[in-house]
Amino acid sequence: MRGSAASAAADGFRTDINGLRAWAVVAVVLYHFGVPGFGGGFVGVDVFFVISGFLMAGIVVGGLDRGGFSLPGFYLARARRILPALLVLVAVVLVAGWFLLMTSDYQMLGRHARESVLFSSNLRYLDESGYFDAASHDKWLLHTWSLSVEWQFYLLYPLVLLLLARCWPQRRGILAAHLLALLASFAVCVFLTFSEPSQAFYLLQSRAWELLLGGCVYLLGTRQGLSSRWRGLLEGGGILLIAASIALIDASLAWPGFLALLPTLGAAAVLLACRSGSPWTASVVAQWLGTRSYSIYLWHWPLVVGLVYFYRQDDPVWIGAGLLASLLLGHLSYVAVEVPARRWLARRNSLRNAAWLIGCLVVVAVSAQLVRRSGFPERLPSEVAKVEGERQNRNPRLKECLRFDAACTYGGDQVHALVIGDSHADALVSAVADALPDARQGVYFKGESGCLFVYGARWAGKGERVDCKQLLEEVASRLDGLYPGMPLFLINRTTSYIRGELPGADGKPLPPMVYFSRKVEQPDAEYFAEFRQHYLDTMCRLAEHHPLYLLRPVPEMHVEVPKAMGRALLRGRVEEIRISREEYRQRHAEVWAVQDEVAERCGAKILDPLPYLCDAQYCYGSKDGMPLYVDDDHLSEYGNRLLLPMFAQVFAAAPAVSTAPAMPEAGGR
Template identity: 30%
Template sequence: MKHIDGLDGLRGIAVLFVVFYHFQQFLFIPGYIGVDFFFVISGFLITSIICTGIQRDNFDFFVFYSRRIKRILPVVSIVVLFVTIVFLFLFNPIEYQKLYSSVIYNTVFLSNVFFYKTSGYFGSEAIETPLLHLWSLSVEEQFYFIYPLFLTLSFRFLGEKKLISSLIFIGAISLFLSIWITGKNQPLAYLLPFTRAWELISGALVYFLIIKPKVKLNFTFDFIFLFSILGMFLFVDKDSFPGFSAIFPVYIACYLIVKCHNVNSYTSFILSFPMLRFVGRISFSLYLLHWPAVVLLNDFGFDFSLLNSIIVILVLIFISFVTYEIIENRFRYTKSLSFVILNSIALPIILTFSIFYISKLDYFSYKIYGENHGFYNDMNSKPESLSFSCFSNQVDLENESSCLITKSERADTVNILLIGDSHANQYIPAFKESYSNKKYTITNYSMGSCPMLADAFTVQSEVCKNRTRNVYSLIENRSYDYVVISNYWSNYSGYLKYTNTLFDSFGSRVNLIDAVDKSINFINESGSKVVILGSIPILSDDELYCFEEGLDCVVANNTVEDPFFSHLESENSDYFNFFPVSDLFCVDNFSCKLVIHETFIYRDNNHLNSNGSALLLFPDSLFN
């Protein structure tokens, strides 16, 4: 199929939508739909390339993927390398660790998975994530690991009609999943390929439509196009996207591609406007460069006014043109694939790893982060998980030695089990320092994001369910003197009111108070006494990095659930003890020290780091 000039213009519109949206301009247009345009265009073009090759009997997988590598990897690698160098001097070690992790995930085209697990696309941390925009590239590449093989086999063995039917069926399933999952978990639906595949498949179906002779779109299609534009403004909302509302931009993109195929149409004439085509040709470089620029400017407090934004965007367009000419075109037409792979994969990985390693050395850490480098090292120390089996759902009921925090051989040994989420795991160093070489044997079965309460689970997590059931079976069948429960209580309680973060086995919402009461009763009936540890103060971003601002690093105690547990203990002192952990480093409600013995004790806004935890000495009276 010959080149369609209007597609360059459509690319230009798509990338300008995204760029202006990220520069916070013309926000009445949901600019993130530009990515949906790209998905449709990409599905159309790849299908065109593959099917044309099959029809001419000269399609070659090696040639296909070689072209993809030459087209994509060189400029991506340059941008990634630039970002890792520049932000080394702007990010603190915690932020840079996350950036480095995103580079590794991007290397294997899994950055969308990484960002789903961390920041999400619309999350508050997005503006501090310079490689966030690479999620869409990962979605496309994941799709193209499977799609070319599916297309070639289906085309040759099923024929064109059955192939089209198969694409419609798969696309319908993907659209259904997109609508359904968006209502349940919007970040998952936004970032992962199985809820985006229908958009690429829509582009593929457009190809099969326009290769038919004399294809024309009647008034009905024109009316739907106008309605889709209206719907894009009225119904597209980032909190419920992609879902059903993604149908509007996808239909618009499909309609415009069909119209562009007719070079005599007004649509083709408009989209073939030279400036739009120019922006379209450099759209890949512009897309890659613009978001790191936004993050960089935001870090320097840039004023994103309309005039300032336009000036910066024009500069980015010029840089993108240079990048397009010097990097994209040079590598795209080189004959040596090994040269491309070496320069695009091996060297950037080696250099990025080297930069990260150097940044970890004390000398360079001090040069870059100044006198605070020691505090950053504290923040990066995480309480060990002891062993994989102790931090996964596979609890070894026969052998718990690998999960021991402390062990006593004395005749009067007190056996203690520590359970809960990561707010229990954070006390491993504290328990080691407080109870080693004494009469206490302490076992840790905590698990991240799992509160370990009887028949109360987080968002229907099967892993959490299995772990909780195994642990309570262990409590019932083993003789523990004490069971210690520690959690991020306010995360599950909504300040001790009904919340949608805890569910029972049947999926019904659970009240935290009832779940705690049920857990205490079960543990007591099993012959053990319960100790509940209170939360630690939750920090704001300014408080977390207080040492950067030269502040006192003293905060107020905002643990709202402590009074409730204290009251519950006073009424049921024979059944459980409550210990407010904040008392170990808070003098009163307005003086909680974040730096103890020149050690910063937090690793994020609600967890202790390993060095800090080891400084908290729990009293022996807790288990007497």
């Protein structure tokens, strides 16, 4: 049997395309639900892009060949296909958010909902980067980024082809234009993958090559006359590439970049093979899944976020229930929304089609905008509103003072202490100022967010932290004349810089944020030895000019405390956020040890917050029903009040603090 991909696409329904959709949606869904063996399941989106490009080329180029292509008709057909199910999903999620989300979270959902129905959500999520991080599980509509990329492609693609058809109507010219645009977009994709990975992931210009690859397959398919044997081998190779991508690629690898060639070329091979009766794509299950793939894709991600919201993301029973619910809701959306809407709109003329679709879109978009602007705090119980308020109970001068080029004084004009550090220093500086015995006395503050105050530390992320470097250089050059003799408090989230942030939802440890002579994925003995030497050198240098006080690390919680407490209250529960003293001891052991060494060698004093934030067994994220943190690691202005007695000791006439208290063991203070 001989045939072509293009002719099959033009003649009627293709079971191989429908089955390929099934492969793509299964991969994405199982990846998002965390099913083992599907670490690269996100490549299903790339497969969808190739399929969309193939189909759009068939519609536009085929229409141009027949002389009957209508640009308004093209846009209207795409809207009929995409909008009804999307608008219903967004409306349902907004209603669910009314009952489940606190004000700021609900406002964020409103913003995301608006961008989703306006097909600009990829740009919004780029601003909030990223797709693979823990914060992604707070974004109920994150998956709509791919719809936005596709719709942006749909807007431009037929316009460009119409222009090409006027200037260069031969099929060869259209194919050449596809190939040139594909190569340019792929080059952008590869460059951005290594320089700006979030842009590579979300932007049309770095994703267009995948859709254009589908277009090239359509155009090449008209010239191919492959035998049945060769088409079988071509399809089998394509399926193998897709399966290998799903099994071997994971989120730790640079993506999309060169690696995206594997699933996209695999999808292209399956499309080019055009095997209508293939066991890989033509089974009853594959056809059922493929037909409902769009609706399954729409509904599965809010269910994934729901599992995280209710802390059930690691429960196999709940994961299984989420998978079944994805299939059920996808089926209901298909039979109750997609098909009826398509049939109902098909019976109306184009003007009424457009009026109905635009009207529904405006209603949902305006509703989303109202949610974004207000968040409707009055819907929340008073105790939830109080907890919610603590998320904003930060240092009111944060934006003014937490900058390397700023210098602020807290309290009175007579500087009697200095506070230097990062955002943890910013979170505590007001407590230091309030601990001063005289209202005329004040605290000089210099800080920069995400800046480890250790000379020789280099930022492990992209680029150089010029702001942090300038802060350290300025303090070093001015230290001897900067309020000499006054106590200097060095406050840093030191452990996170050398051990990495707390593990995300997947439990994988994150790499250190800084390095010295070499970057490492996980700190080892050599790395810690380098850190120790640089830390000792820096602290002893500071101690030459000022009485130096080092703050032990503030306990880090595994969740954003106000958010977790508020969500629990909305579910009628009281959530106690805490970590064990043993867990704290293990995470911060290296920092405690080097601080003790600084105290012994350089005369620094140690300030220990644990007696004020912990009991014999646990360190707590709340007190008397109120959060002590604004997030998972920064104390709020309410929480930092607990440390006033600790700072007050420094300014009292009595001995300030213990020289170097030992690291607390589990069960001890």
